[in-house]
Amino acid sequence: MRILIVIHGYPPYYMAGSEVYTYNLARELAKHNEVFVFCRFEDKTKPLYQYLDTSDGGVNIRYINNYEPQNASFYDKYLNPEIDDLFCDYVRLVNPDVVHIGHLSHLSTQIPIIAKREFGLPVLFTIHDFWMFCHRGQLINPQNWEICPLPNTKQCTDCARFHYGNPQFEERLVEERNEHIKNVIDCIDVFFAPSHTLEEFYVEMGVDRSKIFYSKYGFNVSKIKKHPKQLHETITFGFTGRIIYTKGVHLLCEAFSKVKGDARLVIWGDANSEYGKDLIKKYSCSNIEFKGSYHNDDLQQVLDSFDVLVCPSIWLENAPLVIQEAQSAELPVLVSDMGGMKELVHDGEDGFTFSLGNEEDLREKMQDIVDHPQKLLALQPSIEKVRTIEDDAVFCGTKYEELTKTNIIYPHRPSPWRVTFITNPDKCNLHCKMCDTFSADNRSRLKTDHRPDMDFSIVEKTVNLLAHHGLREIIPSTMGEPLLYSHFEQLVELCRINHVKMNLTTNGTFPKGVEYWADKLLGVISDVKFSINGINPSVNEQIMCGIDTEKQLQNIEYYLQRRKELGSHSTVTLQCTFMKSNLYELEHIIRWGIVHGADRIKGHHLWKTSDSLDSEMLRTKENAPLWNAVCVKCQEIAKGKIKLENFVPVNLSAPAVDSDDTFCQFLGKELWIEYDGSYQVCCCPSEVRKAFGDFGNVKDLSPLEMWNGALYRSFIENWGESENCKQCNMRRKKE
Numbered sequence: 001m002r003i004l005i006v007i008h009g010y011p012p013y014y015m016a017g018s019e020v021y022t023y024n025l026a027r028e029l030a031k032h033n034e035v036f037v038f039c040r041f042e043d044k045t046k047p048l049y050q051y052l053d054t055s056d057g058g059v060n061i062r063y064i065n066n067y068e069p070q071n072a073s074f075y076d077k078y079l080n081p082e083i084d085d086l087f088c089d090y091v092r093l094v095n096p097d098v099v100h101i102g103h104l105s106h107l108s109t110q111i112p113i114i115a116k117r118e119f120g121l122p123v124l125f126t127i128h129d130f131w132m133f134c135h136r137g138q139l140i141n142p143q144n145w146e147i148c149p150l151p152n153t154k155q156c157t158d159c160a161r162f163h164y165g166n167p168q169f170e171e172r173l174v175e176e177r178n179e180h181i182k183n184v185i186d187c188i189d190v191f192f193a194p195s196h197t198l199e200e201f202y203v204e205m206g207v208d209r210s211k212i213f214y215s216k217y218g219f220n221v222s223k224i225k226k227h228p229k230q231l232h233e234t235i236t237f238g239f240t241g242r243i244i245y246t247k248g249v250h251l252l253c254e255a256f257s258k259v260k261g262d263a264r265l266v267i268w269g270d271a272n273s274e275y276g277k278d279l280i281k282k283y284s285c286s287n288i289e290f291k292g293s294y295h296n297d298d299l300q301q302v303l304d305s306f307d308v309l310v311c312p313s314i315w316l317e318n319a320p321l322v323i324q325e326a327q328s329a330e331l332p333v334l335v336s337d338m339g340g341m342k343e344l345v346h347d348g349e350d351g352f353t354f355s356l357g358n359e360e361d362l363r364e365k366m367q368d369i370v371d372h373p374q375k376l377l378a379l380q381p382s383i384e385k386v387r388t389i390e391d392d393a394v395f396c397g398t399k400y401e402e403l404t405k406t407n408i409i410y411p412h413r414p415s416p417w418r419v420t421f422i423t424n425p426d427k428c429n430l431h432c433k434m435c436d437t438f439s440a441d442n443r444s445r446l447k448t449d450h451r452p453d454m455d456f457s458i459v460e461k462t463v464n465l466l467a468h469h470g471l472r473e474i475i476p477s478t479m480g481e482p483l484l485y486s487h488f489e490q491l492v493e494l495c496r497i498n499h500v501k502m503n504l505t506t507n508g509t510f511p512k513g514v515e516y517w518a519d520k521l522l523g524v525i526s527d528v529k530f531s532i533n534g535i536n537p538s539v540n541e542q543i544m545c546g547i548d549t550e551k552q553l554q555n556i557e558y559y560l561q562r563r564k565e566l567g568s569h570s571t572v573t574l575q576c577t578f579m580k581s582n583l584y585e586l587e588h589i590i591r592w593g594i595v596h597g598a599d600r601i602k603g604h605h606l607w608k609t610s611d612s613l614d615s616e617m618l619r620t621k622e623n624a625p626l627w628n629a630v631c632v633k634c635q636e637i638a639k640g641k642i643k644l645e646n647f648v649p650v651n652l653s654a655p656a657v658d659s660d661d662t663f664c665q666f667l668g669k670e671l672w673i674e675y676d677g678s679y680q681v682c683c684c685p686s687e688v689r690k691a692f693g694d695f696g697n698v699k700d701l702s703p704l705e706m707w708n709g710a711l712y713r714s715f716i717e718n719w720g721e722s723e724n725c726k727q728c729n730m731r732r733k734k735e
Contacts, residue, residue, distance in 0.1 A: 004096035030058035075468035116187035117412035122403030194319040195340035218392025238306030248312035255363040327382035412668035415469035424480040441610035456487040467498035501526035534585035579616035
């Protein structure tokens with residue numbers, strides 16, 4: 001089986017509990033499976049998102065360089081579209097059978113959605129803390145260091161305001177995260193809870209109990225020797241782990257500093273943070289020693305140097321590895337008496353507990369051990385038996401096998417990667433003959449049913465939200481000329497601020513002049529499609545009624561020249577509609593594009609919008625042979641010089657669309673929003689797509705709620721049953 005493990009850190013870069021556990025599990029699974037790890041490291045001297053591929057212990061590892069940007073936003077704490085793309089690339093590369101997630105902090109919470117909906121993979125998740133529901137992960141209030149009750153919007157907002165030092169932090173940001181996490185949870189098939197504390201917490205937060213399995217961490221117990229049944233000459237208390245406030249190291253140091261008698265405190269862990277440096281400055285002395293970090297492979301000598309391991313955390317913890325590692329060696333432990341710590345230790349039987357956060361109680365327990373060290377020798381081996389990593393791997397493998405038998409593929413991204421806004425549906429300066437709105441056959445409707453420009457607040461709200469979830473492009477309008485939109489310049493600026501590209505289809509008339517627009521557009525454009533249906537004015541102007549072909553070509557030439565001068569990597573497409581009228585102009589469009597440096601010639605077969613177009617259709621018995629001959633000639637002209645799209649001969653003896661060998665290129669990827677804010681799920685003419693149903697309005701339903709809602713998910717699952725889908729000429733052939 002090919003297993004892909006996702007974790008926020010992995011040795012040798014990170015050696016905390018969840019990372020070490022994942023390291024051991026991956027190596028054990030690799031004995032009988034192909035195992036891949038997708039994780040991150042932090043190196044500000046190297047390019048952001050650069051990756052490093054390596055292997056260790058039979059495990060293939062991809063480290064992604066990801067460090068937190070300056071002035072990181074709340075969104076940056078749990079969403080990262082760049083990481084999403086890198087994860088997609090890695091899934092395609094390794095082709096796993098299952099995805100097992102350890103932690104998503106510093107990665108992206110969209111990874112489970114991508115794994116499940118885009119790739120149809122079973123997804124399992126080992127719970128290491130409260131992070132999925134608590135943005136700080138430890139369910140503790142940083143204002144007073146008290147353990148929080150169950151998370152709620154007000155409480156979490158207050159916490160964020162304090163944590164980020166921003167009294168203006170908005171409740172909606174917490175609400176958005178909570179709504180998003182619900183969708184993440186929905187895409188996870190199985191949760192492994194190493195403690196009953198976290199198991200019950202997840203159930204209380206609404207996770208289906210049937211999806212959660214109590215599953216203790218596994219350990220390489222065979223590599224840990226039993227602790228010698230003799231004490232050091234000086235009673236030695238030890239700490240191992242992260243040197244952070246919630247681990248209670250300050251509590252331990254202060255309590256120990258008041259212990260009388262012959263005793264030492266040895267602290268292992270990276271103390272390079274301000275917190276760690278302050279501790280060293282305040283407490284480092286002859287009997288309190290800070291040793292620094294260590295590799296888990298050196299664990300034995302660390303444990304052997306202690307008489308008692310102390311776990312003084314002031315948060316609930318999950319199932320601390322350090323406690324169970326000590327229990328594997330039968331090393332006595334002294335731990336806080338709540339959460340996952342309390343589950344592992346029985347006071348006076350196999351270890352000692354003290355009241356969580358109570359410095360005096362901790363001091364008394366340590367003093368009692370110093371005064372009566374024989375109590376350590378009287379302790380029994382751990383009552384809560386430590387699980388072997390071998391048993392853990394077998395259990396995981398069983399769940400993997402069960403889930404791969406019920407694999408279902410939903411080609412559904414976590415959020416739209418592209419949104420089309422119908423910005424100005426009834427505002428155009430041409431009336432092309434094939435247009436379903438402005439042609440001579442259809443424009444009479446405008447007199448009685450005029451549609452206004454889209455309220456810019458709809459565009460602004462949608463882009464500002466979706467940009468954090470992976471929105472890459474927007475398309476303004478589809479019928480009207482986009483540059484006539486009353487807020488077009490604001491739209492360009494909105495793209496720039498959010499680092500979202502604009503994919504523009506324009507008729508090349510450039511209201512206000514091409515000189516006015518070219519540089520503005522080239523700052524945000526991914527691709528410009530210039531609609532043109534002939535180089536010969538008599539052909540082009542008969543189709544694109546109202547166009548000045550000579551001026552149109554001059555505008556396109558100017559734009560291409562400015563693109564070259566500015567060194568823009570955006571592309572330029574010449575777009576046409578395949579019809580009888582311009583059939584023999586297609587080769588001239590291709591030649592013109594080659595000469596002037598266009599990147600692509602794209603076309604679509606005519607979509608009938610009125611009876612007057614019957615004679616223009618090329619997929620007919622009479623016209624198909626003509627199209628096929630021209631198509632072959634166009635391919636010969638373009639070969640190696642320019643890209644052609646949809647220049648494919650037709651076979652009238654076969655179905656126009658082979659439903660078994662084609663797919664919808666938009667399904668689960670793109671979203672359309674009408675001028676009035678209503679959602680649409682297809683690019684076909686507006687009257688046609690209404691048949692797909694009412695998917696709500698952005699004014700009442702956020703884009704993410706619509707995208708992840710039951711109605712749209714049902715549409716995806718049942719896609720292809722509609723007659724409109726069966727007849728659609730936009731479907732792509734499967735590769």
